[in-house]
Amino acid sequence: MPLPVVGMLSSYGGLTQCDWLWKQTPQPFGVWGNMQLHAPDPQPDYLLLYQFNFHERFAPPRRSKIQRLRDVLSLAKPKTTNAIDKLPPQLSQVPKEHTAFLLREPPLPEVRYQNLLNYAYARDYCGYVSGPDDSAPVPAYMPAIWYVNVSFRELNEAPPPEKHSPCSWITSGINRTESHRQRLAFLQQLQESDVPVEVYGRDLPPGTRTAGELSNKWSGMAPYTYNLAIENFADNNWYASEKLWDALLAWCLPIYYGGGAADKLLPPGSFLRLPSLDEKGIEYIREVTASPDAWIEAKDAIAEARQVILHKLNLMNWLSEWVGSKE
Known part of the structure; x- marks a missing residue:
C-alpha cells in the first residue's frame, strides 16, 4: 500500500524541487516513517504550507496613478475574483484537516502585522496553524531543517x-x-x-x-x-x-x-x-x-x-x- 504523500507550498523562492528536504531522511524519495514528502505533488494526500505568505496573495496589485484614474473614469464594472482563485489548486483539493500551516520567520516587530494576517488567512484553509510566536493560534517551536549538505x-x-x-x-x-x-x-x-x-x-x-x-x-x-x-x-x-x-x-x-x-x-x-x-x-x-x-x-x-x-x-x-x- 503506498504511503500518503505530503505536498508543500512555500513563499520561499527555490523550494519547488521534488527532493526538498530529502537529505533529512536516510530513506529514498523523501520517505520518513509513515509518509513521503514530495513537495510539488499536484494531488497530495496532505499539504504543508511552509511560510506561505497569504497576505501577498490577497494584497491588491499595485497600480500607477494613471491606472487608478482610468479605473475611476471607466464605466466598466471591475472584475471580481473569489479568494480561492488567488491560491494554488492544492488548497481546494486537500481537506482542511489535512492541511498544516507553519510560519517560520521570526516574529520581529517590523513584520508583526503581516504575521497576524497570515495566521488569520491560514485559519480559513488549514486545520493546524502554528508559529514560533505567542500570537500564533498554536505557539510552537519550529521543526528543524538544516543547510549542511551532507547525507x-x-x-x-x-x-x-x-x-x-x-x-x-x-x-x-x-x-x-x-x-x-x-x-x-x-x-x-x-x-x-x-x-x-x-x-x-x-x-x-x-x-x-x-x-x-x-x-x-x-x-x-x-x-x-x-x-x-x-x-x-x-x-x-x-x-x-x-x-x-x-x-x-x-x-x-x-x-x-x-x-x-x-x-x-x-x-x-x-x-x-x-x-x-x-x-x-x-x-x-x-x-x-x-x-x-x-x-x-x-x-x-x-x-x-x-x-x-x-x-x-x-x-x-x-x-x-x-x-x-x-x-
Missing part, C-alpha cells in the same frame, strides 16, 4: 571531523530590521578586534573581511571548533533556527545568541550562551576560542544534541507524527 547517514553515523581552526561565523548583510542592524554593528566591532573569527557570507557591508560565500555550510563549519550562531530574534521562548542546528550537526560548539527555546529543546552543555552583542560578548568569544577545552568538555553533549536534531526535531519527523495523528 543523513553520514551525519548520523560518522565521527566528528578534524577541527583545524578556532571559530567561524556564517552571516549576511541583510539590514531590513533593527535586529539585523544590531548584528551588523556587532560584526563590525568583532572585525575591529583581533579575535580569530573567520566570516563567510553574502552581501556583507563594504570593507568586511570575509573568507567568501558558501554553497554548503558544512564547508564553513566542520573544520572549526566553535561557531557563532546569532539569531535574528532573541526575545521569546519559541524561536530557534537552523543557525543552531547547522553548527551542532557540523560538530561545532555553538556560541549562541538567541531566546530561551534552545534551553528547552537541547541537552544542557551542548551550546554556550553569548552574553551580549557588545564588547562584553567579544571578550567572551576571545576567552572561549583561545583553546579547544570548552569543545572537548562539551563533546558528549554535542553528540546527544545532534541525535535530538536528527531524529526528534527534524521537520520530516514532525510531518510523520502529524500524518500519523490523522490516520
Whole structure:
C-alpha cells in the first residue's frame, strides 16, 4: 500500500524541487516513517504550507496613478475574483484537516502585522496553524531543517571531523530590521578586534573581511571548533533556527545568541550562551576560542544534541507524527 504523500507550498523562492528536504531522511524519495514528502505533488494526500505568505496573495496589485484614474473614469464594472482563485489548486483539493500551516520567520516587530494576517488567512484553509510566536493560534517551536549538505547517514553515523581552526561565523548583510542592524554593528566591532573569527557570507557591508560565500555550510563549519550562531530574534521562548542546528550537526560548539527555546529543546552543555552583542560578548568569544577545552568538555553533549536534531526535531519527523495523528 503506498504511503500518503505530503505536498508543500512555500513563499520561499527555490523550494519547488521534488527532493526538498530529502537529505533529512536516510530513506529514498523523501520517505520518513509513515509518509513521503514530495513537495510539488499536484494531488497530495496532505499539504504543508511552509511560510506561505497569504497576505501577498490577497494584497491588491499595485497600480500607477494613471491606472487608478482610468479605473475611476471607466464605466466598466471591475472584475471580481473569489479568494480561492488567488491560491494554488492544492488548497481546494486537500481537506482542511489535512492541511498544516507553519510560519517560520521570526516574529520581529517590523513584520508583526503581516504575521497576524497570515495566521488569520491560514485559519480559513488549514486545520493546524502554528508559529514560533505567542500570537500564533498554536505557539510552537519550529521543526528543524538544516543547510549542511551532507547525507543523513553520514551525519548520523560518522565521527566528528578534524577541527583545524578556532571559530567561524556564517552571516549576511541583510539590514531590513533593527535586529539585523544590531548584528551588523556587532560584526563590525568583532572585525575591529583581533579575535580569530573567520566570516563567510553574502552581501556583507563594504570593507568586511570575509573568507567568501558558501554553497554548503558544512564547508564553513566542520573544520572549526566553535561557531557563532546569532539569531535574528532573541526575545521569546519559541524561536530557534537552523543557525543552531547547522553548527551542532557540523560538530561545532555553538556560541549562541538567541531566546530561551534552545534551553528547552537541547541537552544542557551542548551550546554556550553569548552574553551580549557588545564588547562584553567579544571578550567572551576571545576567552572561549583561545583553546579547544570548552569543545572537548562539551563533546558528549554535542553528540546527544545532534541525535535530538536528527531524529526528534527534524521537520520530516514532525510531518510523520502529524500524518500519523490523522490516520
